[in-house]
Amino acid sequence: xxxxxxLALWLACATAAAQPQTLTPLPDRPPAPDxxxxxAEGKEHRLSDYRGQVVLVNFWATWCPPCRREMPSMQRxxxxxxxxxxxxxxxxxxxxxxxxxxxxxxxxxxxxxxMLLDRDGKVTERWPVIGLPTSFLVDxxxxxxxxxxxxxxxxxxxxxxxxxxxMAE
Amino acid sequence: xxxxxxxxxxxxxxxxGPLHAAADELAPINPAPGxxxxxxxxxxxxxxxxxxxxxxxxxFYLARGFGADAAERIARACVFxxxxxxxxxxxxxxxxxxxxxTLAGGDRQPLEIKEDWLAQWEAEGAPPxxxxxxxxxxxxxxxxxxxxxxxxxxxxxxxxxAASFDLEVEFAVGERIVRGTITGLQCAAGTARxxxxxx
Numbered sequence: 062x063x064x065x066x067x068l069a070l071w072l073a074c075a076t077a078a079a080q081p082q083t084l085t086p087l088p089d090r091p092p093a094p095d096x097x098x099x100x101a102e103g104k105e106h107r108l109s110d111y112r113g114q115v116v117l118v119n120f121w122a123t124w125c126p127p128c129r130r131e132m133p134s135m136q137r138x139x140x141x142x143x144x145x146x147x148x149x150x151x152x153x154x155x156x157x158x159x160x161x162x163x164x165x166x167x168x169x170x171x172x173x174x175x176m177l178l179d180r181d182g183k184v185t186e187r188w189p190v191i192g193l194p195t196s197f198l199v200d201x202x203x204x205x206x207x208x209x210x211x212x213x214x215x216x217x218x219x220x221x222x223x224x225x226x227x228m229a230e
Numbered sequence: 231x232x233x234x235x236x237x238x239x240x241x242x243x244x245x246x247g248p249l250h251a252a253a254d255e256l257a258p259i260n261p262a263p264g265x266x267x268x269x270x271x272x273x274x275x276x277x278x279x280x281x282x283x284x285x286x287x288x289x290f291y292l293a294r295g296f297g298a299d300a301a302e303r304i305a306r307a308c309v310f311x312x313x314x315x316x317x318x319x320x321x322x323x324x325x326x327x328x329x330x331x332t333l334a335g336g337d338r339q340p341l342e343i344k345e346d347w348l349a350q351w352e353a354e355g356a357p358p359x360x361x362x363x364x365x366x367x368x369x370x371x372x373x374x375x376x377x378x379x380x381x382x383x384x385x386x387x388x389x390x391x392a393a394s395f396d397l398e399v400e401f402a403v404g405e406r407i408v409r410g411t412i413t414g415l416q417c418a419a420g421t422a423r424x425x426x427x428x429x
Binding site: 083 | 290294315358359362363365366367369370373375376377378379380381382383
């Protein structure tokens with residue numbers, strides 16, 4: 062019985078890992094719209110302050126299932142690239158700090174990267190976001206280099222390699 | 231003790247759904263018990279539609295600032311959690327939900343798209359934060375999927391509760407148009423909340 066369960070779990074994980082993880086390069090790399098948003102602790106983050114670093118900007122909401130699902134893999138990516146020029150900003154769309162706090166505390170994974178609040182959705186409107194989640198990789202010059210629509214396994218080796226290549230530019 | 235651990239592990243599996251669903255990122259997370267799912271796949275495009283039960287819709291939209299009557303209208307709009315993916319079409323896949331149709335007994339109707347609902351909420355003075363949640367929760371009306379892109383959102387069919395219908399879908403794959411019909415869809419059955427009007 063235990064062996065059967067282990068096999069079933071392995072199959073589930075193996076098939077999940079088989080999903081291709083892709084990033085779409087953005088032609089001409091348009092400039093990333095700057096923003097200044099506070100995080101869940103009230104600290105302001107301005108995107109342009111991260112110029113010279115590669116930044117993953119992720120637009121999400123607590124009620125969005127694929128957003129919730131990709132969050133632990135974002136934390137693993139954050140840990141994998143700790144100590145490099147990589148930064149991550151998760152922008153919650155249209156919710157208050159209490160809602161976001163409740164979500165973070167309910168997660169099994171401790172989230173260490175900044176969770177910013179776009180309470181009125183105005184920052185999100187200025188970005189080419191169609192649905193949630195959508196993520197962008199901003200290059201060292203502050204340009205939109207890649208986009209990912211829908212959730213990703215962010216610690217997938219192919220995605221980590223793409224980010225490392227962007228940092229190496 | 232080992233048996234208890236095993237039961238707990240099996241319980242966790244039950245929460246995340248059948249194994250196939252657990253392994254498939256297109257699977258809706260925590261579909262309500264009894265909610266049915268329909269799938270369609272062609273030329274590297276996949277579509278999955280899962281019923282959202284009226285009570286789920288009421289709860290979701292009431293919690294985001296809509297009034298009881300507005301939430302009731304949404305609950306009766308036959309809403310599906312819709313997941314579309316460009317899983318390997320090899321080219322960009324474009325959708326325009328204006329072109330999708332529901333079909334029941336010779337009656338062919340367009341989907342109810344988010345822009346029309348948003349205009350209605352604005353005219354009725356729904357709170358901005360409620361409109362914002364509505365806007366992001368619905369599937370985008372037009373969308374371009376590059377390889378590997380996928381999206382999840384609510385689609386409103388406007389069919390009555392428990393109605394059966396087919397759904398005609400259309401995609402532009404590069405320069406080509408791909409059409410298909412998802413047959414035998416059924417709106418979730420639901421009862422009006424106590425005290426709500428039927429309108």
